[in-house]
Amino acid sequence: MALTEEFREVLTLKNSPGPFISLFMPLSSSLHDVSADRTQLNSLITKAKHELTHNYTASDWSLYAREFDKFEHDPLGNADARGLVIYVGPTGSRSFKVARSLPSKVSISDKPEILPLIAARELNFSYDILLLGRDMFRLARVVDNKPELVKLPDDAPQTLQDALGSELGSRGHWQRSTGGDNGGTQYSGTGSLDTAENADRRNFFMIVDEYLFKNFSNQDHRSLILVTDAKNQGNFRKLSQNTYLNKDVQIAQVANLKEPMTDLQTLATKITGQLEKAEMETFEHKYEQAAGSKRTVTDLGALMEAAVAGQIEMLFVRSGASFPGRISDQLQIDTTSVLSRDNNVYNDLAMLSLSHGGQVHVLPSEQMPIAGNAAAILRSTVTNS
Numbered sequence: 177m178a179l180t181e182e183f184r185e186v187l188t189l190k191n192s193p194g195p196f197i198s199l200f201m202p203l204s205s206s207l208h209d210v211s212a213d214r215t216q217l218n219s220l221i222t223k224a225k226h227e228l229t230h231n232y233t234a235s236d237w238s239l240y241a242r243e244f245d246k247f248e249h250d251p252l253g254n255a256d257a258r259g260l261v262i263y264v265g266p267t268g269s270r271s272f273k274v275a276r277s278l279p280s281k282v283s284i285s286d287k288p289e290i291l292p293l294i295a296a297r298e299l300n301f302s303y304d305i306l307l308l309g310r311d312m313f314r315l316a317r318v319v320d321n322k323p324e325l326v327k328l329p330d331d332a333p334q335t336l337q338d339a340l341g342s343e344l345g346s347r348g349h350w351q352r353s354t355g356g357d358n359g360g361t362q363y364s365g366t367g368s369l370d371t372a373e374n375a376d377r378r379n380f381f382m383i384v385d386e387y388l389f390k391n392f393s394n395q396d397h398r399s400l401i402l403v404t405d406a407k408n409q410g411n412f413r414k415l416s417q418n419t420y421l422n423k424d425v426q427i428a429q430v431a432n433l434k435e436p437m438t439d440l441q442t443l444a445t446k447i448t449g450q451l452e453k454a455e456m457e458t459f460e461h462k463y464e465q466a467a468g469s470k471r472t473v474t475d476l477g478a479l480m481e482a483a484v485a486g487q488i489e490m491l492f493v494r495s496g497a498s499f500p501g502r503i504s505d506q507l508q509i510d511t512t513s514v515l516s517r518d519n520n521v522y523n524d525l526a527m528l529s530l531s532h533g534g535q536v537h538v539l540p541s542e543q544m545p546i547a548g549n550a551a552a553i554l555r556s557t558v559t560n561s
Contacts, residue, residue, distance in 0.1 A: 179530045180297075183290065185270050187531055190287045191505075192267050195232055195515075197224045197240060198289035199262040202277040203253040213252045216280065217260075224264075224282045231518075232284065239266035247271065256322060259296055263288040275300060275320035286502050286519040290526055295495055295538035301451045303422070304392055305443065306384075307431035308404035308412060310377060311336035313384050314436050315392070316444075323444035325436055332387065339383045340376055378415065381408075385416045393420035401447050403427040425450045456543055462490065463545040466553040474551045476521070480509050482554055483525045486532035490553040493538050497522050497549035522550055 179187075190196070199220050204213050221244050229237055243264045252260055259278035262271045265288075274296040283289050305316040305323070312335045315326040333339035393400055399422045402412060406428040413421070425447060432439055466472050471489075473479050476499065482488050484507045501511040501521030510516045526536045529552075545551055 178535050179533065182272055183294075183530055186263060186288050186290050186293070187527060189263055189265060189268055189270050190527060192265055194265055194286055195228075195235060195284050196286070196288045197228065197262075197264045198281075198283045198285070198292075199224065199260075199264070200278045200281045200292050201260050202280065203257050203260055203273075205258065210252065213260075217247070217252060220280060220282050224284065227282065227284055236266065240264050243269040256320065261293050261296070275322065284518060285523070286515045287523060287527060289520065289523055290530075291493060291497075291520070291523050291538050294526065294536055298538055299452050299455060301448050303399040303401055303447070303451070304388075304396075305401050305403055305440075305447065306388065307433055307436055308381075308384070308402060308408060309431055309433050310408065311380065312433050314431070314433055315388070316436065316440055317398075318444050318448070321444065321448050323440045325440065333380070333383050336376060336380045339380050378411070381412050381415050385412070385418055389418040389420070393418055401425055401427065403429065403431045403443065405430050424454045459490075459492070459537065459543075460545060463492075463551070463553060469556075471554040471556065472551060473554060474546055474548055476550070477509075479525055479550055479552055480521065482552060483528040483532075484509070486528075487554045488525075488529040488532065488534045488552045489555045490535045490537070491525060491529045492545055492551045493522050493526060493536065494544050494549045495538050495540050499549070503528060525550065 199217075201213075201216055201220060204210070224240070225237055228235055228240065243266075244262075246269060247262065253273060256275060257273035259274040259276050260271065261274060261278070263269060270288075272293060274293070276296045278292065278296060281292070300320045302317075302319045304326075305318065307314040307316065314334070315328060316323050317326050318324075328334055388400065392398070398420065400418060400420045401422050402409060404412065404427075409426055409428050427443070427447065463472065473482055479488075479491075480501075480503060483491075484503060498520045499522060500517055500519065501509070501524070502513075502516040502519040503521070503524040504510055511521070526538075529536050541547075
């Protein structure tokens, strides 16, 4: 993950006084069951209060309580959220709703615990799906792996008839018009009806391609996944000028255009699985290339030094990895002080890497590039941030 706006908010918060309470909890899948979520949150706050007052006696709980009060009346979730992350310090707080369910957890440390938030955002894909037939298309959108059908405006060229208008002329000489007082945009030619139909389909595909690029891809900058039979896959891709049309994932099957919602979730799961596989292959390839040029580091001491120097281009951390230690605000490596005792040094590595413009990925053991807690790809040259 790169430095998104929400990660930037966490980095801003960590620059304020600590220690910080990091709270993680799952959310009910039903908006009608909010009382259970509220009860769970109150229980975690009670746990945080007990730990803070017993282990951080110099800290004033009332300052934290004031921040937690901000969440007393606000809705904890929404229709899409399955997890909640709350960071609270004595002078500020931040909260984030995530699409993945999170295990209940409270931790108190020198800095906000950002690794679980990164893990919750990891491999969450957002993209558009073009369901394409010979003479019709539908568009679906997937956000954080959750699909929905897009309601297109009435003037969208959803069918060949909408795009090209009614047929004019005879079998030997054919013409298409989109209508209008002056006939609108026209497409014409000569030859058999089969030739005319092929030309119609070609023009239809070109209009659909242009429409989606102009109104969706170029606006939202999301990858476009094409779902259609093998023949139309080839024909559409030959004509497409859409730079967001995904080349790696090609779903060669007849698109369900009559009742697309019936199998949209299954389709999205299939596409997301292919995107995840492609992402893992990209990570593996990048790591192997970097290892070949001696730009990889796995030793914890070397990782800390590289993070302090801003040399980390891409950091991989195993999900659940933890080791006592901290990197101070003065960029000093500390593994002996009281503050370092409850702090996870891998968390500090992640924050420093993000702050210097690096990427951080929190992955399960089987997806890590090495059999260890952490590894990094170093920059070819040190960059100043």
